[in-house]
Amino acid sequence: MDSLYANPFYYEIAFSYRDIPKEVQVMQDVIRRYSLIPVRRVLELGCGNSPHMQELLQLGYSYVGIDLSPEMLQYSQQKAQRLGKPVELYRQDMNDFQLDSPVDFTFIMLGSLYVASTRELISHFASVNRALNPGGLYFLDWCVDFSWLADITDNWIAERDGITVEVNHSTELLNYIEQTFRERITLLVRDGNQVRRIQQDSIRRAIYPQEFLLITDQQGFEFIGWWNDWNLDSPLAGTEEQVVRPICVLRKR
Ligand SMILES: C[S@@+](CC[C@H](N)C(=O)[O-])C[C@H]1O[C@@H](n2cnc3c(N)ncnc32)[C@H](O)[C@@H]1O
Missing domain, CATH: 2.20.25.110 (S-adenosyl-L-methionine-dependent methyltransferases)
Incomplete structure (x- = not known):
């Protein structure tokens, strides 16, 4: 059977329910509110088919993407070529990567924080810390589990x-x-x-809220906030009936 991450074209259709321009707008609002540094160079972890790349390039950011799937990286490269814009795409593991020059903003979408162990989780945040300039943000979409594991x-x-x-x-x-x-x-x-x-x-x-706060603090990040359903007017209080696509923002100290 074919694997999903080797089929970027069908992956893109399957996950096309998102409003990408609106999501980019929210990221910009977050940068405006919370970044302590000007943002020029942005990094997407588990970039896959890079759905947000076009909007980000149009806004003048430089785009760097990291993924393990060669098919996804090639698909993103072809997309960038069609747009006539240079991008940097690297085949690296998001849980142990290194960039030659740092970025000002990092993001990860759609619950793509793929770790199998606590060791990998710690190594993930250590890698992001190395790549990000101090005062820069790490934006995570749907990566913290606010309900207990279930089938x-x-x-x-x-x-x-x-x-x-x-x-x-x-x-x-x-x-x-x-x-x-x-x-x-x-x-x-x-x-x-x-x-x-x-x-x-x-x-x-699974990554639960309290251990997320503890590990990210230990790895040099300040917790800025988390919000329900990509809505900066809905900070999570822990009493919500339903948590949908929560976003979370950290800042490198
Ligand atoms: C759910 S897709 C997200 C793709 C895209 N960012 C989006 O918003 O639709 C997850 C991506 O993470 C990549 N991935 C999974 N584990 C990874 C790892 N350890 N390091 C880098 N990329 C990884 C997969 O190849 C896949 O492209």
Whole structure:
């Protein structure tokens, strides 16, 4: 079976429900409010198909992306070529990477903080700390788990140019001491006469709020805030009935 992160084109359709210009606007608001440094060079971790790259380039930022998937990196490179803008794309592990020159802002989207252990989680924030200029922000979308691990399933259908993608996302608790779960994303693609099944299985470690605060503090970050559903008017208090796509902002000391 094909793997999801080796199929950027179908990945892009499956996760096209986001309002990208609005998300870029929120990132800009966050920079305006909380960054202590001017932002010129931005880094996306687990950049994949780089959905926010075009808007960011148009706003004048330089874009750096890190991913493990060669197919995703090639797809982003071709996108940048079509836009006629230079970008930097590197095949590196977000949990242990190094850049030649630092960035002013880092972001990670759609719960892409892929770690399987506490050691990797600590190493992730140590790597981000090395890459980011002091006073710069780290913006995380949906990377903190505000509810306890559970076996959950979610389904939706996306369509573009006559191509239909049925998406199934599920999690299965593996070990509650190690806080690990299996995440499975399955795509059923109908493209012309072809029907394809694409799947991605990952073993992940859940990241809960208090340990997130502790580890990021130890790795040199100041906690700025977290908000529900990309809304800077909805800071999370811990009493919400439902938390949807929470965003979190840290600042390097
Ligand atoms: C959910 S996709 C996000 C893609 C894109 N940033 C977006 O907003 O749609 C997660 C991406 O993280 C990449 N990835 C997974 N583990 C990684 C790791 N350890 N280091 C770097 N990239 C990784 C995958 O290849 C994939 O492209």
